[in-house]
Amino acid sequence: MVKDIDVLVIGSNVMDLISYVDRLPHKGETVEAPSFEMGFGGKGANQAVAASRLGARVAMLTCVGNDGFGVKTRANFVANHIDISGVLTGNQSNGVAPIFVESNGDNRILVVQGANAELTPEVLLDKIDLIKRAKVIVLQQEVPMPTNIKAIHLAKKYNIPIIYNPAPAHKLPLDVLQMIDYLIPNESELAAITNMPVSTVQETKSAARRLFSFGVANVIVTMGERGALWITAGQKETLVDGQDVNAIDTTGAGDAFVGSFAHYFAQGESLDAAIAQANAYAALSVMARGTQKSYPNICSHVTKEVHA
Numbered sequence: 001m002v003k004d005i006d007v008l009v010i011g012s013n014v015m016d017l018i019s020y021v022d023r024l025p026h027k028g029e030t031v032e033a034p035s036f037e038m039g040f041g042g043k044g045a046n047q048a049v050a051a052s053r054l055g056a057r058v059a060m061l062t063c064v065g066n067d068g069f070g071v072k073t074r075a076n077f078v079a080n081h082i083d084i085s086g087v088l089t090g091n092q093s094n095g096v097a098p099i100f101v102e103s104n105g106d107n108r109i110l111v112v113q114g115a116n117a118e119l120t121p122e123v124l125l126d127k128i129d130l131i132k133r134a135k136v137i138v139l140q141q142e143v144p145m146p147t148n149i150k151a152i153h154l155a156k157k158y159n160i161p162i163i164y165n166p167a168p169a170h171k172l173p174l175d176v177l178q179m180i181d182y183l184i185p186n187e188s189e190l191a192a193i194t195n196m197p198v199s200t201v202q203e204t205k206s207a208a209r210r211l212f213s214f215g216v217a218n219v220i221v222t223m224g225e226r227g228a229l230w231i232t233a234g235q236k237e238t239l240v241d242g243q244d245v246n247a248i249d250t251t252g253a254g255d256a257f258v259g260s261f262a263h264y265f266a267q268g269e270s271l272d273a274a275i276a277q278a279n280a281y282a283a284l285s286v287m288a289r290g291t292q293k294s295y296p297n298i299c300s301h302v303t304k305e306v307h308a
Contacts, residue, residue, distance in 0.1 A: 005083065006056040006266035007259075008134035010124070010151050011044020012116045012142030013062050014095035015069040016291055018251070022103055040076045041097050041291045042116070043140040043167060046252050049080050050259025050281070051138075053297045056266055059134070061086035061127055062143075065094025065115040076292075086130050088123065090115030095142070105247040105286065111142055111168060119143045121150035132158050135266045138258065140165045152179050163265070165258045166193060178215030184261065186222045186254050204229060205237065220275060222257050224250065228279045230271065240276050243283030252291030257282035259295075 016039040025031045040049075044062055052058040060082050064070035066089055073094060077084045095114035101107045124131065124147065131137070137155045139148050139162065148164075155162045156179055164180045166172060169192035177183070187198040196207040201223070208219040208231045221229040227242035260281040264274035281296070288294035 004057060005059045005130070005134045007048070007051045007058045007136055007138060007262045008061065008086075008131065009044045009048040009051070009058065009138045009259075009262075010061040010119075010143075010147070011047070011138070011140045012042040012095060012111075012113070012119075013040075013045040013060075013064055013073050014042035014097040014111065014114070014116070014142075015039075015073065016041035016097050016099055016251075018099045018101060018290065020101050020103075020289075024100060024102070024108070037290060039290045039293055040073060041099075041252065042095060043142050043165065043255050044138075045073070045077070046255035046291050046295075047138055047140070047165070047259035047262065048077070048082050049292045050256045050285075050295050051263040051266075052080050052082050053295050054260055054263040054281070055298075056263040057083075059083035059086055059130060061119070061124070061130060063088045063090040063115045063119040063123070065090060065092060067093045069094035069096070070115065080292075083130075086127050088118075090118035092118065099251055101249050101251060101289075105250050107249070107251045109251070113142065116143050119147050121146050123147070124150050124154060128154070131155070131160070134160055136161045136163060136262055138163045138165070138262050140258075141168055141170065149173070149176055152176060161265070163258065163262050165254070167254065169193070174214055177211065180216055182218045182220060182261075182265075183211065183216050184220045184222065184254075184258050186224075190219075190221055201226065201229070201239070205231065209235070218271070220261070222254050222279075222282070224253070228257070228275055230275050238272055238275065240279045243280060245283050245287050247286040249289045249294065250286045252294065253282045253286050255291065256285040256295055
């Protein structure tokens with residue numbers, strides 16, 4: 001067990017079922033896919049692995065399935081030096097994510113919660129000692145919303161900053177938005193929250209500013225090849241340019257950004273530097289296939305090197 005936790009991720013884990021396709025089938029059509037792979041995923045687990053591979057002391061609070069995927073997922077956390085004292089085994093099968101990656105690197109993802117649905121507010125109360133040890137808490141939306149709301153209230157009670165990734169996209173209660181320190185949506189998630197267009201950087205800025213009327217302190221929008229945008233409630237704007245890389249698979253790039261940002265934030269980096277470094281790490285992740293396996297290992301406590 002890690003005594004001091006830099007990053008506590010409360011959230012999901014799934015087994016990724018990835019099909020690489022030349023094109024997606026039309027209604028009623030069957031097409032042949034060139035290849036298929038399985039890998040470890042889930043937004044929460046991805047973010048935890050990214051932070052750990054950068055050297056953060058990471059703990060995961062999640063619920064794996066009572067099947068073979070659950071066993072493998074737990075072992076994967078251990079292999080990535082993640083504290084598993086908050087990893088429970090549920091009564092359902094493990095969560096899964098069928099993913100379809102097109103030849104240009106774009107992806108479409110379905111998520112089946114499985115045992116993730118068993119990560120309830122009561123579980124958090126049972127793991128309160130784990131929560132109190134964290135420098136920062138990271139949340140997403142692949143677990144029940146009442147669990148996230150409870151986590152936010154506990155984080156506020158113990159003065160722990162909250163990084164919130166509103167994915168999969170759906171609207172958040174206003175009282176929840178008011179308590180979030182760092183909201184990190186991508187463009188489509190920002191559009192879903194605000195009902196505003198985001199097709200240009202200027203439109204994205206306008207949509208992000210809309211969130212300040214809800215009480216959000218900081219909005220960091222990940223924009224893929226266009227980079228990342230940070231706007232504060234004081235209207236400070238920072239635009240980090242995108243990285244010119246050969247994108248093979250964008251799956252999990254947003255999670256790479258969130259996890260690496262959490263790491264640099266917990267290390268005391270300035271927000272400008274944390275965002276810039278997270279943007280660069282996310283860019284590296286799109287240069288290889290898969291989610292977690294595309295995240296570079298660049299810290300001393302991981303012995304097996306993986307190069308994007």
